[in-house]
Amino acid sequence: MSGTAIEISEVGPRDGLQSISAIMPTEAKKAWIAAEAAAGVREIEVGSFVPAKILPQLADTAEIVAYARTIPGLTVAVLVPNLKGAQAAVAAGAHKITIPLSVSETHSLRNVRRTHAQMLEETAAIAALIREQPEESRPKLEGGLSTAFGCTLEGIVPEAKVLSLADALMAAGCDEVGLSDTTGYANPAQVRRLIRGVRGVVGDAACTGVHLHNTRGLGLANALAALEEGITTLDSSLGGIGGCPFAPGASGNIVTEDLAFMLAAMGYDTGIDLERLLAVRQVVRAALPDVELYGFTPDAGLPKGYVPGSAYGA
Numbered sequence: 001m002s003g004t005a006i007e008i009s010e011v012g013p014r015d016g017l018q019s020i021s022a023i024m025p026t027e028a029k030k031a032w033i034a035a036e037a038a039a040g041v042r043e044i045e046v047g048s049f050v051p052a053k054i055l056p057q058l059a060d061t062a063e064i065v066a067y068a069r070t071i072p073g074l075t076v077a078v079l080v081p082n083l084k085g086a087q088a089a090v091a092a093g094a095h096k097i098t099i100p101l102s103v104s105e106t107h108s109l110r111n112v113r114r115t116h117a118q119m120l121e122e123t124a125a126i127a128a129l130i131r132e133q134p135e136e137s138r139p140k141l142e143g144g145l146s147t148a149f150g151c152t153l154e155g156i157v158p159e160a161k162v163l164s165l166a167d168a169l170m171a172a173g174c175d176e177v178g179l180s181d182t183t184g185y186a187n188p189a190q191v192r193r194l195i196r197g198v199r200g201v202v203g204d205a206a207c208t209g210v211h212l213h214n215t216r217g218l219g220l221a222n223a224l225a226a227l228e229e230g231i232t233t234l235d236s237s238l239g240g241i242g243g244c245p246f247a248p249g250a251s252g253n254i255v256t257e258d259l260a261f262m263l264a265a266m267g268y269d270t271g272i273d274l275e276r277l278l279a280v281r282q283v284v285r286a287a288l289p290d291v292e293l294y295g296f297t298p299d300a301g302l303p304k305g306y307v308p309g310s311a312y313g314a
Contacts, residue, residue, distance in 0.1 A: 006268045007233045009043040009209065010036055010256055012284075013064070014079055016241030017057045018048065020291055026060045028287035030067050033074075035283050036238065039276035041256075043075040043096070043233070044068065049085035065092040079144070081112045086126040090133060097130075098142040098178065099123055101169060103162050104151035107182070111146070116165065120172050127173025143169030143177045144211070148194060150185025159194060166198045166207070176206045178233075181222065184215020184252060188225035195229040209233035212254050214240065219254040220262055227268075234259060238284055239293030255295040257281070261302070274302060 013033060017024055024032075033044055046068045047061030061078065068076040077096040080086045089097050101119045102108035108119060123143060130138050147154075148162050166177045179194060191210070199207045210226045212219050212235065223234050237253035260272045278298055285293060 004268050005232070006227065006263055006270055007043055008041060008256060008260055008263070008270055008272065009045060009077065009233055009235045010041050010238060011045040011211070011235045011253065012237040012239070012241050012256070014045040014047050014058065015211075015235075015253060016237040016239075018055050019242040020057070020288070022288050022291060023057050024287050026063060028283070029060070029064055031283050032238075032280065032287070033064070033068050034071060035280045036277070037068075037071045037074045039280060040270065040272035041277070042073060042271060043077055045077040045079065045098075045235075048079040048081075049088040049092075050081055062088060062092045065089070065094050069093050069095075080126070082114075082122050083125045083129065086129055090129060090139065093137075094139050096140045096142065097126070098144045099126060099174075100144045100146045100180070101165055102146040102151075102182070103157050103165055104147040104154040106153040107147045107151050110153065116168075120168055123169060123172040123174065131173075140175050141173065142209075143172070143174040144180050145169070145177055145198075146180045146182045148179045149181045149190055150183055152183045159197060162194060163197050163201050167201045170202050170206060174206075176208060177202055178209040178211060179207070180211040181213050182211075184213035184218075186212060186222050187218055188221050191222045191225040192229055195226060195231060199230075204230060207231075209235065211235040214252040214254050219252070220258065223254060223259060223262075236260075239281060239291075239295060239298075241284075241288075241291065241293065252294075255297075257295045257297045261297040274306075278302075 046064045047058045049061055052059035065076055075095045078089045078094045079098045080089050102111055105116055130141055150157055169177050210231055212222045236256040236259045238256045240253055240255040242253045260277055263270050
């Protein structure tokens with residue numbers, strides 16, 4: 001465990017901001033992204049290419065991508081709902097593109113207004129678009145399996161359907177698939193079981209990341225279960241901002257600060273300077289003064305005796 005590299009993928013500028021009514025100024029977004037990158041966060045989902053009338057909070061995503069690409073060593077990730085969005089993402093120069101495929105078809109129709117078959121067609125078209133790009137500038141394509149652990153609209157989501165759609169996404173041309181607890185329904189035993197099942201279908205190398213919520217207080221427990229199954233990328237949001245505006249009750253991303261502290265305390269290598277990460281909250285709070293920021297570590301502070309870059313208590 002000690003020294004094992006784990007990547008925290010910050011999703012606040014996309015998943016966080018799309019879930020609140022306030023619109024963060026473009027320059028504040030740039031300051032947020034720059035500050036997190038300076039703190040050592042190596043991957044940030046900076047926005048989503050969706051119509052501005054649907055999510056005005058993310059209308060400046062192309063400009064944000066262009067800015068984020070100037071930050072050395074940062075993987076610039078975006079979410080797209082369809083081929084048109086992917087075309088914009090490719091034109092902007094995103095390094096990683098995620099297309100969400102809701103395992104719950106009811107949620108898919110609510111979220112992107114498409115059936116499973118239609119979303120798989122979009123995925124294949126996006127994969128073809130990426131293959132047309134010069135090899136050195138092709139973005140990675142991730143198929144994000146949303147509502148993989150349960151749905152506020154349908155309830156229980158059959159695990160066999162998750163496995164089937166994971167296989168279908170890879171067949172459509174994805175480089176990898178990610179598991180998303182969009183609605184905060186997951187528990188550690190389920191996380192372990194589903195990761196094993198999906199990896200049994202697509203292979204370990206094609207399932208390395210999970211997106212978890214803390215709606216019922218199980219976010220970090222689920223993250224630990226994922227780590228113990230070999231997952232190496234964990235999504236989180238600074239201050240726990242965000243959820244899903246198209247899934248009622250789906251509140252609460254994992255708090256980046258708490259996740260980063262847990263990993264550091266256990267001896268994992270995230271490359272993140274915790275004190276600098278905690279300071280990023282001031283950037284976000286100044287731009288969004290009416291939005292509540294969550295997190296136990298920011299409230300309690302780092303423990304006495306904590307040494308940056310070491311395993312506290314190891």
